[in-house]
Amino acid sequence: MKKLTRRSFNSLATKGILGSALMANMPLANALTTKQNGKKLGIALVGLGSYSTYQLAPSLQETSHCYLAGIVTGTKEKEAVWSKKYNIPSKNIYNYENFDSIVNNKDIDVVYVVLPNSMHADFCIRAAKAGKHVICEKPMAVSVLECDAIIKACNENNVKLSVGYRMQSDPYTNEVKKYVREKTFGDVLFVSSDAGYISKGNPNQWRLDKSLSGGGALMNMGVYSIQTSIYGTGQNPIAVSAQEFSTRPDYFKDTDETITAQFKFENGAVAHMMTSHNANGNQLKCHCSNGWFELEPAHSYGPISGTTSNGDILKFPHKRQQALQMDDFAKHILMGTKNVAPGEMGKRDMIIVEAIYKSIAEGGKEQLLSLGNMGIVS
Amino acid sequence: MKKLTRRSFNSLATKGILGSALMANMPLANALTTKQNGKKLGIALVGLGSYSTYQLAPSLQETSHCYLAGIVTGTKEKEAVWSKKYNIPSKNIYNYENFDSIVNNKDIDVVYVVLPNSMHADFCIRAAKAGKHVICEKPMAVSVLECDAIIKACNENNVKLSVGYRMQSDPYTNEVKKYVREKTFGDVLFVSSDAGYISKGNPNQWRLDKSLSGGGALMNMGVYSIQTSIYGTGQNPIAVSAQEFSTRPDYFKDTDETITAQFKFENGAVAHMMTSHNANGNQLKCHCSNGWFELEPAHSYGPISGTTSNGDILKFPHKRQQALQMDDFAKHILMGTKNVAPGEMGKRDMIIVEAIYKSIAEGGKEQLLSLGNMGIVS
Numbered sequence: 001m002k003k004l005t006r007r008s009f010n011s012l013a014t015k016g017i018l019g020s021a022l023m024a025n026m027p028l029a030n031a032l033t034t035k036q037n038g039k040k041l042g043i044a045l046v047g048l049g050s051y052s053t054y055q056l057a058p059s060l061q062e063t064s065h066c067y068l069a070g071i072v073t074g075t076k077e078k079e080a081v082w083s084k085k086y087n088i089p090s091k092n093i094y095n096y097e098n099f100d101s102i103v104n105n106k107d108i109d110v111v112y113v114v115l116p117n118s119m120h121a122d123f124c125i126r127a128a129k130a131g132k133h134v135i136c137e138k139p140m141a142v143s144v145l146e147c148d149a150i151i152k153a154c155n156e157n158n159v160k161l162s163v164g165y166r167m168q169s170d171p172y173t174n175e176v177k178k179y180v181r182e183k184t185f186g187d188v189l190f191v192s193s194d195a196g197y198i199s200k201g202n203p204n205q206w207r208l209d210k211s212l213s214g215g216g217a218l219m220n221m222g223v224y225s226i227q228t229s230i231y232g233t234g235q236n237p238i239a240v241s242a243q244e245f246s247t248r249p250d251y252f253k254d255t256d257e258t259i260t261a262q263f264k265f266e267n268g269a270v271a272h273m274m275t276s277h278n279a280n281g282n283q284l285k286c287h288c289s290n291g292w293f294e295l296e297p298a299h300s301y302g303p304i305s306g307t308t309s310n311g312d313i314l315k316f317p318h319k320r321q322q323a324l325q326m327d328d329f330a331k332h333i334l335m336g337t338k339n340v341a342p343g344e345m346g347k348r349d350m351i352i353v354e355a356i357y358k359s360i361a362e363g364g365k366e367q368l369l370s371l372g373n374m375g376i377v378s
Numbered sequence: 379m380k381k382l383t384r385r386s387f388n389s390l391a392t393k394g395i396l397g398s399a400l401m402a403n404m405p406l407a408n409a410l411t412t413k414q415n416g417k418k419l420g421i422a423l424v425g426l427g428s429y430s431t432y433q434l435a436p437s438l439q440e441t442s443h444c445y446l447a448g449i450v451t452g453t454k455e456k457e458a459v460w461s462k463k464y465n466i467p468s469k470n471i472y473n474y475e476n477f478d479s480i481v482n483n484k485d486i487d488v489v490y491v492v493l494p495n496s497m498h499a500d501f502c503i504r505a506a507k508a509g510k511h512v513i514c515e516k517p518m519a520v521s522v523l524e525c526d527a528i529i530k531a532c533n534e535n536n537v538k539l540s541v542g543y544r545m546q547s548d549p550y551t552n553e554v555k556k557y558v559r560e561k562t563f564g565d566v567l568f569v570s571s572d573a574g575y576i577s578k579g580n581p582n583q584w585r586l587d588k589s590l591s592g593g594g595a596l597m598n599m600g601v602y603s604i605q606t607s608i609y610g611t612g613q614n615p616i617a618v619s620a621q622e623f624s625t626r627p628d629y630f631k632d633t634d635e636t637i638t639a640q641f642k643f644e645n646g647a648v649a650h651m652m653t654s655h656n657a658n659g660n661q662l663k664c665h666c667s668n669g670w671f672e673l674e675p676a677h678s679y680g681p682i683s684g685t686t687s688n689g690d691i692l693k694f695p696h697k698r699q700q701a702l703q704m705d706d707f708a709k710h711i712l713m714g715t716k717n718v719a720p721g722e723m724g725k726r727d728m729i730i731v732e733a734i735y736k737s738i739a740e741g742g743k744e745q746l747l748s749l750g751n752m753g754i755v756s
């Protein structure tokens with residue numbers, strides 16, 4: 001845990017936002033005065049594409065500890081529409097040029113960067129420098145180096161950082177994590193996961209443009225399977241190998257269409273995954289020494305569906321995952337609860353993404369990984 | 379189709395067993411007099427291990443076109459037990475030394491070789507030389523060369539050959555094959571399959587002895603996933619890559635424990651599979667352009683269970699797969715119906731098995747395959 005200086009402590013204390021490092025030594029009631037007295041954290045969404053429009057903004061109508069306070073958009077017409085729909089004052093509306101002046105806006109506590117992947121690092125770092133907590137949509141960035149830069153900026157500016165891994169706040173995912181932790185079905189021996197959809201839309205969409213996306217199916221959907229492989233085993237892989245498949249090169253001009261990968265874990269578990277922009281897949285199945293459990297769908301917007309070898313059918317009340325996710329982060333900031341999707345988790349996944357691309361470049365050769373417990377949140 | 383000589387024709391005509399090559403030129407009623415007038419083909423089981431004991435012999439009590447006529451065993455005590463239980467006359471009981479004299483036994487039409495894998499070729503060839511039709515349990519042999527030798531011996535002796543692929547006679551499997559053929563859910567884009575169990579038994583069992591099994595999980599269970607990948611797409615793969623995982627080397631001394639493999643198909647479909655002697659798996663899932671279908675379990679003794687994206691739950695009357703399988707082969711012999719699991723299918727799968735082992739030896743390098751339609755039965 002990074003040690004806070006007095007200056008950064010004062011800065012945090014002023015805002016009433018205290019890291020969990022300090023929490024242990026302070027009475028809770030004292031530490032959380034400002035924000036916890038009914039006041040919610042103000043979130044600004046950066047980038048008003050379909051994910052912000054149809055998922056994040058509606059979710060922010062359901063959150064308890066944060067609310068939609070501001071927007072950052074490059075599309076002038078969206079300003080009025082959003083302002084009206086969500087009652088956002090004009091002083092909380094920014095564009096990409098004047099974004100840095102958000103430093104002076106006390107309404108905004110958290111900046112959620114929902115831009116194309118290659119823009120994540122830039123805007124996350126700018127948000128951190130403006131003293132705002134940061135949520136970075138997945139994948140965290142387009143390289144490990146960029147992840148490092150984001151983490152460094154957040155540390156230096158004493159702001160919290162999380163990755164937009166909504167599944168980490170999903171109750172079905174957390175039930176699976178509990179099975180793994182408590183060995184409900186014994187040791188996990190084999191995990192099979194897939195995450196894909198059939199991309200048929202505009203061939204000029206940013207996801208198919210490597211300069212914006214950093215990669216194709218792996219960057220977009222593959223990250224889900226990397227995540228499921230890890231929370232399906234409770235461990236980081238110690239080695240990975242991978243293969244790429246291409247059948248529609250005219251459409252997938254410079255991004256990966258389908259990738260398979262295999263993971264080796266220290267305790268002997270094995271996982272394989274498939275991710276694609278040309279085939280559907282939405283499953284996590286864990287075969288254990290004494291049974292199995294499965295999520296299918298495993299990572300759609302929900303409700304997720306789960307079954308086990310005991311005949312159990314998982315059933316949890318449905319709430320928008322993004323609402324749970326943003327509230328989890330707000331509670332982390334406000335109350336020092338754990339960060340369920342810290343920057344280290346996003347960086348770890350990017351290390352794996354890079355290893356997968358390297359394995360493909362080397363004809364499927366196994367890549368050793370030295371991740372330790374990096375990004376594991378139990 | 380191999381042309382029959384007069385001598386072989388006479389030999390077949392005497393027994394009343396006529397190949398489909400001749401069928402086309404002869405009135406059906408005339409060709410099938412002896413065997414089809416209510417008489418069933420006599421089958422001799424070679425090797426009375428658990429598969430013969432608990433699957434094949436009971437199945438032969440349910441067959442319509444063949445029956446348990448004889449046994450070949452190296453265990454003297456089994457002779458009396460089986461003779462009594464199944465009313466087998468002593469003249470139809472052989473051991474491995476006097477097996478070749480089966481040539482003179484008119485009760486035996488078909489020899490089913492159920493020995494450890496490395497003994498398949500020897501006994502299949504001896505059976506063929508004795509003029510008996512041959513069922514060779516899967517995997518067909520321990521090398522492609524041995525498969526060639528079996529096929530050659532059967533051709534030269536004008537006997538029919540099939541591999542013990544019971545799933546090819548299973549109604550659920552055939553429903554899946556129909557989906558693929560008729561594009562019920564559109565084009566198959568991605569197939570995920572696994573086939574494994576946790577081996578905990580006697581470490582001296584023949585399956586764990588490479589000199590008898592020729593290999594571990596891949597030889598035993600992997601063949602199911604190779605088969606499902608092929609009937610799940612309706613095509614042979616054009617390339618394969620593979621990886622091996624070992625976590626219990628003390629138990630799996632010289633056979634593979636867990637293997638993952640990836641298949642590329644000419645039409646762009648992708649498949650990945652996992653097979654293991656250290657993890658469970660029993661699934662075939664096919665993701666298509668307009669939906670999906672799934673078998674799980676996909677290859678246990680049944681009943682198999684199947685579901686589709688239409689909400690259909692497949693339901694077929696249950697009959698022992700081995701009874702269906704042996705009747706299919708008997709009908710092929712008696713009536714010239716198609717051979718649903720010909721020797722070429724077993725050889726093709728062994729080509730793939732060898733390519734998988736080669737890929738593993740070469741660090742996961744992709745192996746190109748030139749199978750054409752070899753072994754595809756539509």
